[in-house]
Amino acid sequence: MDLKEKLVSSFLAFEDGLDLDNPVHEVRSAAIKNFEEKGFPSKKEEAWKYTSLNSIQKVDFSIFPKKETALEYKDIKKYFLHEIDTYKIVFVDGVYSSYLSETTHDGVDVCLMSSAFSKPMFRQVIEVYFNKAASKDESLTSLNTAFSKEGAYIYIPKNKMPKKPIQILHLATGNEAALMLQPRNLVVAEDNAEVQIIERHQSLTDNEVFTNSVTEIFAGKDAIVDYYKVQNDASTASLVDNTYISQKDNSVVRVHTFSFGGKLIRNNLNFYQNGEHIDSTLKGVTILGDKQHVDHHTLVHHAQPNCESHQDYKGIFGDSSTGVFNGKIIVDKIAQKTDAFQQNNNILLSDKATINSKPQLEIFADDVKCSHGCTIGQLDEDALFYLRSRGIPQKEAKALLMYAFANNVLESVRIPELKARINKIIANKLGVRVGFDL
Amino acid sequence: MAYTEEELKKELETKEYEYGFYTDIESDTLPKGLNEDIVIAISKKKNEPEWMTEWRLEAFRAWQEMEEPEWANVTYKKPNFQDISYYSAPNKKPKYDSLDEVDPELLDTFKKLGISIDEQKKLAGVAVDIVMDSVSVATTFKKTLAEKGIIFCSISEAIQEHPELVKKHLGTVVPKKDNFYAALNSAVFSDGSFCYIPKGVRCPMELSTYFRINQAGTGQFERTLVVADEGSYVSYLEGCTAPSRDENQLHAAVVELIAMDDAEIKYSTVQNWFPGDKEGKGGVFNFVTKRGLCEKNAKISWTQVETGSAVTWKYPSCVLKGDNSIGEFYSIAVTNNFQQADTGTKMIHLGKNTKSTIISKGISAGQSQNSYRGLVQVSSRADNARNFSQCDSLLMGNRCGAHTFPYIEVKNKSAQIEHEATTSKIGEDQIFYCNQRGIDTEKAIALIVNGFSKEVLNKLPMEFAVEAQKLLEISLEGSVG
Numbered sequence: 001m002d003l004k005e006k007l008v009s010s011f012l013a014f015e016d017g018l019d020l021d022n023p024v025h026e027v028r029s030a031a032i033k034n035f036e037e038k039g040f041p042s043k044k045e046e047a048w049k050y051t052s053l054n055s056i057q058k059v060d061f062s063i064f065p066k067k068e069t070a071l072e073y074k075d076i077k078k079y080f081l082h083e084i085d086t087y088k089i090v091f092v093d094g095v096y097s098s099y100l101s102e103t104t105h106d107g108v109d110v111c112l113m114s115s116a117f118s119k120p121m122f123r124q125v126i127e128v129y130f131n132k133a134a135s136k137d138e139s140l141t142s143l144n145t146a147f148s149k150e151g152a153y154i155y156i157p158k159n160k161m162p163k164k165p166i167q168i169l170h171l172a173t174g175n176e177a178a179l180m181l182q183p184r185n186l187v188v189a190e191d192n193a194e195v196q197i198i199e200r201h202q203s204l205t206d207n208e209v210f211t212n213s214v215t216e217i218f219a220g221k222d223a224i225v226d227y228y229k230v231q232n233d234a235s236t237a238s239l240v241d242n243t244y245i246s247q248k249d250n251s252v253v254r255v256h257t258f259s260f261g262g263k264l265i266r267n268n269l270n271f272y273q274n275g276e277h278i279d280s281t282l283k284g285v286t287i288l289g290d291k292q293h294v295d296h297h298t299l300v301h302h303a304q305p306n307c308e309s310h311q312d313y314k315g316i317f318g319d320s321s322t323g324v325f326n327g328k329i330i331v332d333k334i335a336q337k338t339d340a341f342q343q344n345n346n347i348l349l350s351d352k353a354t355i356n357s358k359p360q361l362e363i364f365a366d367d368v369k370c371s372h373g374c375t376i377g378q379l380d381e382d383a384l385f386y387l388r389s390r391g392i393p394q395k396e397a398k399a400l401l402m403y404a405f406a407n408n409v410l411e412s413v414r415i416p417e418l419k420a421r422i423n424k425i426i427a428n429k430l431g432v433r434v435g436f437d438l
Numbered sequence: 439m440a441y442t443e444e445e446l447k448k449e450l451e452t453k454e455y456e457y458g459f460y461t462d463i464e465s466d467t468l469p470k471g472l473n474e475d476i477v478i479a480i481s482k483k484k485n486e487p488e489w490m491t492e493w494r495l496e497a498f499r500a501w502q503e504m505e506e507p508e509w510a511n512v513t514y515k516k517p518n519f520q521d522i523s524y525y526s527a528p529n530k531k532p533k534y535d536s537l538d539e540v541d542p543e544l545l546d547t548f549k550k551l552g553i554s555i556d557e558q559k560k561l562a563g564v565a566v567d568i569v570m571d572s573v574s575v576a577t578t579f580k581k582t583l584a585e586k587g588i589i590f591c592s593i594s595e596a597i598q599e600h601p602e603l604v605k606k607h608l609g610t611v612v613p614k615k616d617n618f619y620a621a622l623n624s625a626v627f628s629d630g631s632f633c634y635i636p637k638g639v640r641c642p643m644e645l646s647t648y649f650r651i652n653q654a655g656t657g658q659f660e661r662t663l664v665v666a667d668e669g670s671y672v673s674y675l676e677g678c679t680a681p682s683r684d685e686n687q688l689h690a691a692v693v694e695l696i697a698m699d700d701a702e703i704k705y706s707t708v709q710n711w712f713p714g715d716k717e718g719k720g721g722v723f724n725f726v727t728k729r730g731l732c733e734k735n736a737k738i739s740w741t742q743v744e745t746g747s748a749v750t751w752k753y754p755s756c757v758l759k760g761d762n763s764i765g766e767f768y769s770i771a772v773t774n775n776f777q778q779a780d781t782g783t784k785m786i787h788l789g790k791n792t793k794s795t796i797i798s799k800g801i802s803a804g805q806s807q808n809s810y811r812g813l814v815q816v817s818s819r820a821d822n823a824r825n826f827s828q829c830d831s832l833l834m835g836n837r838c839g840a841h842t843f844p845y846i847e848v849k850n851k852s853a854q855i856e857h858e859a860t861t862s863k864i865g866e867d868q869i870f871y872c873n874q875r876g877i878d879t880e881k882a883i884a885l886i887v888n889g890f891s892k893e894v895l896n897k898l899p900m901e902f903a904v905e906a907q908k909l910l911e912i913s914l915e916g917s918v919g
Binding site: 046333334336346348349350351352353354355356357358359360361362363364365366367368369370371372373374375376377378 | 509818831833834835836837838839840841845846847848849850851852853854855856857859860863
């Protein structure tokens with residue numbers, strides 16, 4: 001039985017454990033129908049031209065993990081950004097771990113999707129927002145919607161801001177030989193609210209893990225949302241991350257994606273601008289080695305006038321790794337005075353590494369400023385010589401230049417401790433100690 | 439007093455297709471439809487040797503298995519391939535020694551087009567191989583070229599007289615099964631041009647061909663093959679106009695260029711086929727496969743000015759096979775009213791130290807859609823490959839669209855690839871500046887558009903540059919507010 005059949009047939013079993021009168025039930029049923037019709041995307045589809053899910057479909061994933069495992073905080077501490085105090089929402093093999101988490105209902109709601117689905121006090125929010133930004137057409141998103149049950153639920157009311165940043169951590173223990181996870185997150189920042197979120201997926205063993213995650217983010221008028229995705233997973237973990245962001249007037253949403261690890265990562269990042277004077281920022285640093293594969297697929301849909309978007313993706317590819325960037329900017333007829341900028345810079349370190357870049361523009365309005373740039377090149381030989389002539393060994397000199405290359409993206413990270421952590425990961429990845437943080 | 443925007447729009451929309459006339463010449467036309475018999479009949483009519491007939495049949499069989507591509511960013515009513523006549527030739531086919539013998543009506547056509555043969559002969563120094571509905575009826579300057587050993591003739595003539603050259607090169611760059619339209623062309627191509635430049639020869643004049651689609655309901659399937667032997671140079675011009683017809687006309691041409699070691703080919707196109715009227719009715723479907731192969735140190739340069747056709751689907755490409763070879767692509771694509779263009783290039787870097795440059799300027803007005811689609815591919819063995827791409831789009835009004843779909847695939851660490859794209863409109867301050875100096879809005883726009891396209895216009899040979907500028911003016915003026 002292939003994975004698609006297995007998923008479709010286990011939907012019935014999944015439904016058994018749920019409240020069928022819940023309006024969400026209809027959404028789930030419609031979604032599984034769409035997935036059943038479309039199946040897993042194949043390389044024949046333009047959007048999946050460079051990324052194949054074939055190998056994943058061959059694995060016999062366990063969809064509902066059976067037993068729970070207790071983890072000690074000290075064992076997993078290193079996966080947290082533990083230098084600062086944060087709210088934590090932790091899932092172990094897809095199951096919420098209250099022992100490791102720290103949630104709140106004090107003015108803001110930082111809790112679980114499962115309670116948001118079942119408790120009447122959240123019903124209104126679920127009705128207004130759940131599955132409203134996510135695609136109803138895309139098959140993997142539909143698959144997640146069909147099995148949506150657990151994940152992070154973050155609701156920030158008008159004019160509020162949580163006391164500290166929020167961390168979402170998905171752990172896979174490796175109790176199952178192969179595990180498939182489908183977390184579903186909902187983030188709502190009402191008018192003039194502000195929130196900072198860090199998300200991480202981590203596999204604790206070398207057992208295969210496939211995560212198909214969907215996150216919906218809603219930013220109300222004047223709201224500010226910062227979302228950081230840290231992707232530094234084990235080399236047997238694959239991730240398809242679908243993020244849908246819907247913004248209203250004057251809101252600012254910044255999504256940073258740091259891709260350093262994992263076997264196959266596909267990021268579908270979609271911004272929908274439903275108001276004026278919106279600012280959307282999409283930034284990413286990708287540093288890969290081995291046979292890793294990272295595919296950044298971004299969409300910014302400018303549907304209203306006077307908005308901005310900034311995209312900046314940097315990639316460094318070594319060994320036999322593959323990097324894909326597919327950025328799309330759509331400017332509707334009425335979205336005059338749009339300022340859309342897209343940049344993708346890449347460095348190839350090995351002849352076995354591959355980069356496929358496709359920065360696209362689709363523009364229907366005439367009074368706009370839209371540009372994109374894409375480069376593929378090497379480190380500047382002169383700069384390298386300059387550093388070496390001053391006694392810096394080649395390896396360190398190279399690393400310094402790569403730091404500089406990626407630094408633009410790090411500049412806009414607003415949590416200093418996170419920035420330091422990312423710097424450390426980059427240093428590790430490049431195998432050097434430069435002795436200072438940038 | 440300058441035009442108001444409304445007046446300008448009106449004038450532009452009602453601007454009749456200037457070259458829209460129809461010549462009434464008796465034609466020898468095959469019945470509509472396509473099957474193996476038709477393919478054999480075409481081959482027979484042209485007295486082709488057996489290997490050619492077999493080649494066509496192979497292509498036809500492959501074509502039957504293929505599906506029409508749908509990935510391009512264009513929408514149109516698919517042509518009914520059984521409702522097209524695949525062969526039409528002017529029925530009198532003598533070889534003329536002087537112009538007096540040519541059908542006066544045909545000569546009239548040329549006069550309307552402004553390409554009087556004698557004038558061309560005397561003034562421009564251009565040898566013109568005129569293709570009138572698929573069969574070559576007049577070839578000039580052959581003698582001058584023959585002295586240098588250059589072969590420039592229709593492809594059917596080449597099949598008769600230089601079968602070894604044709605057999606060796608035909609289909610090597612664009613295989614007969616390459617794509618749907620290339621396969622169709624390979625099966626039914628009626629005529630086209632063949633050009634061979636021997637080793638070390640620099641072609642003394644610009645070679646040019648004027649294509650015209652003439653017969654109503656007749657598809658035109660041109661096949662062009664240009665072979666530049668080692669160390670040679672040739673500049674080839676191609677220009678097109680077509681009479682107004684309500685029925686959509688299909689044009690599926692194939693152009694193959696082969697530049698051997700140290701050779702250089704410059705291929706320039708001005709395309710001004712009937713784009714359809716202001717309601718988007720009629721117009722030519724232009725589905726073209728153009729590709730060049732560069733051997734060591736060779737260079738191929740494509741320059742195109744695309745102003746016509748209702749639907750354009752065209753990607754002149756370079757396969758940079760040899761070390762140190764160079765590929766260039768300069769393009770202006772203008773769309774107005776309901777025109778749709780999906781055009782661009784492919785640069786395939788295979789050899790070491792290969793270089794490519796892409797400059798593409800897209801101008802959309804009215805309710806047209808203009809797309810750039812390009813591929814830059816660097817294989818793992820192509821050390822030190824270098825590419826620079828620039829795609830600029832100019833939008834006039836907010837009912838049109840500009841799209842960019844660049845594909846960049848790199849597998850070599852020493853590659854240096856740069857891609858840039860911008861989208862903008864003509865600034866009101868720019869127009870105001872011109873108005874202030876007594877230049878009316880219409881002229882100002884022509885001026886600004888010319889400036890926008892200058893990088894590409896500069897690459898055109900003199901003979902074409904003037905015509906191209908005129909075309910830009912006709913297709914564009916005044917469609918902005």
